[in-house]
Amino acid sequence: MTAQKDSAGTGEDITLKGVSKTFATASGPLPVLRDIDLHIKAGEFVSFVGPSGCGKSTLLNIIAGLVRHDSGTVTVGGKPPREGRDDIGFMLQKSVLMPWLNVTKNVELPFVISRRRGPKTAGRIAELLALVGLSDYATLNAWELSGGMQQRVALARALALDPKVMLMDEPFSALDEFKREHLNIEVADMSDRFGQTTILVTHSISEAVLMSDRIIALGANPGRIVGDIAVDLPRPRNPDMVGSDPFQKISNEVRAALLGKVEAN
Amino acid sequence: MTFSLWYRIGLPVLVAVVLVAIWQFLSVAGVLNPVTFPSPFEIARAFGTLVTRGYFWDATWITLSETLFGFIIGASLGLVIGALTGTFRTFRTAFYPWVVAFQNTPRVALAPIFLTWFGFGITSKIVMAAVICFFPVVINTVAGIAGVDENAKTLFRTLGASKTQTFFRLTLPGASAVAFAGIKTALTLALLGAIVGEFVGASEGLGVLIKELNFQLEVAMGFAVVLFLAGIGLALYGLIELVEKRLITWARD
Numbered sequence: 001m002t003a004q005k006d007s008a009g010t011g012e013d014i015t016l017k018g019v020s021k022t023f024a025t026a027s028g029p030l031p032v033l034r035d036i037d038l039h040i041k042a043g044e045f046v047s048f049v050g051p052s053g054c055g056k057s058t059l060l061n062i063i064a065g066l067v068r069h070d071s072g073t074v075t076v077g078g079k080p081p082r083e084g085r086d087d088i089g090f091m092l093q094k095s096v097l098m099p100w101l102n103v104t105k106n107v108e109l110p111f112v113i114s115r116r117r118g119p120k121t122a123g124r125i126a127e128l129l130a131l132v133g134l135s136d137y138a139t140l141n142a143w144e145l146s147g148g149m150q151q152r153v154a155l156a157r158a159l160a161l162d163p164k165v166m167l168m169d170e171p172f173s174a175l176d177e178f179k180r181e182h183l184n185i186e187v188a189d190m191s192d193r194f195g196q197t198t199i200l201v202t203h204s205i206s207e208a209v210l211m212s213d214r215i216i217a218l219g220a221n222p223g224r225i226v227g228d229i230a231v232d233l234p235r236p237r238n239p240d241m242v243g244s245d246p247f248q249k250i251s252n253e254v255r256a257a258l259l260g261k262v263e264a265n
Numbered sequence: 266m267t268f269s270l271w272y273r274i275g276l277p278v279l280v281a282v283v284l285v286a287i288w289q290f291l292s293v294a295g296v297l298n299p300v301t302f303p304s305p306f307e308i309a310r311a312f313g314t315l316v317t318r319g320y321f322w323d324a325t326w327i328t329l330s331e332t333l334f335g336f337i338i339g340a341s342l343g344l345v346i347g348a349l350t351g352t353f354r355t356f357r358t359a360f361y362p363w364v365v366a367f368q369n370t371p372r373v374a375l376a377p378i379f380l381t382w383f384g385f386g387i388t389s390k391i392v393m394a395a396v397i398c399f400f401p402v403v404i405n406t407v408a409g410i411a412g413v414d415e416n417a418k419t420l421f422r423t424l425g426a427s428k429t430q431t432f433f434r435l436t437l438p439g440a441s442a443v444a445f446a447g448i449k450t451a452l453t454l455a456l457l458g459a460i461v462g463e464f465v466g467a468s469e470g471l472g473v474l475i476k477e478l479n480f481q482l483e484v485a486m487g488f489a490v491v492l493f494l495a496g497i498g499l500a501l502y503g504l505i506e507l508v509e510k511r512l513i514t515w516a517r518d
């Protein structure tokens with residue numbers, strides 16, 4: 001519709017080769033990631049699952065350009081990651097809306113920061129709010145919204161500059177079961193429709209299976225890839241798939257990979 | 266709703282009425298010495314006399330000016346130093362220990378020194394008020410900045426925000442609620458600073474008036490001035506709360 005949407009339908013490749021990261025901590029060096037090799041195709045929806053502290057967020061932050069890796073190479077769309085690349089959208093566990101801004105102003109923030117607010121911005125924001133189902137809430141204050149609605153605003157904000165890559169760190173984990181499943185499906189559909197490359201960090205295996213094309217299981221100490229499981233469920237996804245046999249089979253594969261077992265039951 | 270409002274306002278008013286009634290009763294009964302402990306009625310009458318006197322309003326004007334100038338200077342400096350301290354690590358490391366050290370010394374003890382430096386005029390009182398105001402504002406501004414949500418900082422980084430953008434669009438508004446609590450304290454303290462300054466040495470002001478009235482054993486008038494000061498304190502606090510409500514609309518839970 002607008003100029004910004006020209007790029008829709010084309011995600012970007014993400015490539016990691018031999019990526020390692022050690023944090024310097026008070027109690028000495030802490031190896032967090034060792035030798036991560038991973039290629040994510042443009043438009044793919046990939047989830048990172050693994051035990052707490054295994055380095056999922058660190059890996060995502062490296063791809064976002066928030067954390068520098070020690071060795072190896074990382075490219076997103078052929079270029080090294082960097083903060084403030086407008087082809088990369090980022091979503092956190094907390095919605096982190098600015099309480100002093102209303103819904104519209106919160107979604108406008110990426111335009112303001114990147115000095116790209118223009119005559120088309122208002123139209124684009126209206127479009128984004130419609131997309132996340134918040135058109136009627138445009139002028140409300142951030143703190144007047146429910147948790148689920150706040151996370152929708154955060155989603156609209158992450159989508160604002162029409163990123164080709166979406167990086168999400170447990171964005172649904174603060175929501176109740178019902179809202180969570182609802183948003184799972186919406187986000188999965190959206191990323192399918194826009195063709196973005198998406199990485200989702202999650203603790204929930206069923207959320208990962210429900211949304212992803214592919215699940216990367218990470219093991220801890222130091223973080224490494226212990227499983228790479230394809231999810232060949234049809235799209236669009238729907239919540240009814242959760243109980244199905246193929247869904248269970250994939251879930252079990254992921255669980256087995258995380259537990260270090262060779263075969264699933 | 267109406268009940269709770271009546272309750273919240275009515276109950277403290279009732280307490281005041283009862284206390285004043287007891288006071289008045291003890292005065293009439295001759296328990297309290299009318300010279301050193303005048304009755305509420307006497308105080309009210311003294312106040313009625315005071316408000317017709319030009320010198321009373323001159324003194325009020327002087328004390329208010331000292332308070333407000335001191336407040337504006339002290340709070341502004343506090344905000345600037347607080348922002349620098351909260352934002353720049355080197356600045357924090359170099360200065361914050363001194364702020365904390367001074368915070369714990371009784372600053373009114375400086376009043377005689379300021380008198381020597383700045384004289385009997387209003388300058389020494391403005392300085393006293395400003396110095397007292399400064400500390401709560403610095404400390405709260407630093408605390409407010411330290412309290413800015415880490416996740417929000419991460420978000421600003423992912424958006425590629427510059428340091429200036431982060432400061433003006435995140436740090437400043439994010440810290441403002443806590444900083445403002447310090448500003449509110451500061452305004453109350455400014456009045457205290459001005460009065461203490463006047464007690465230590467001045468030729469004009471409500472503090473001077475209280476001292477003089479006491480010397481002349483005009484205790485009822487002295488009381489009236491003290492109550493008037495309490496009123497000024499309340500009014501200033503009400504005003505600053507109004508400003509706060511206008512500026513920080515989001516922090517009400």
Ligand SMILES: Nc1ncnc2c1ncn2[C@@H]1O[C@H](COP(=O)(O)OP(=O)(O)OP(=O)(O)O)[C@@H](O)[C@H]1O
Nearest residue numbers: 023024025030032051052053054055056057058059
């Ligand atoms: N900036 C840092 N400095 C030092 N250690 C860090 C830093 N960031 C993360 N770590 C450590 O690295 C390890 C991996 O952290 P990370 O947040 O990536 O784990 P995670 O898999 O996302 O965990 P969770 O599921 O709990 O979110 C942890 O042991 C953590 O304490």
Ligand SMILES: [Mg+2]
Nearest residue numbers: 056057058169
């Ligand atoms: Mg994490």
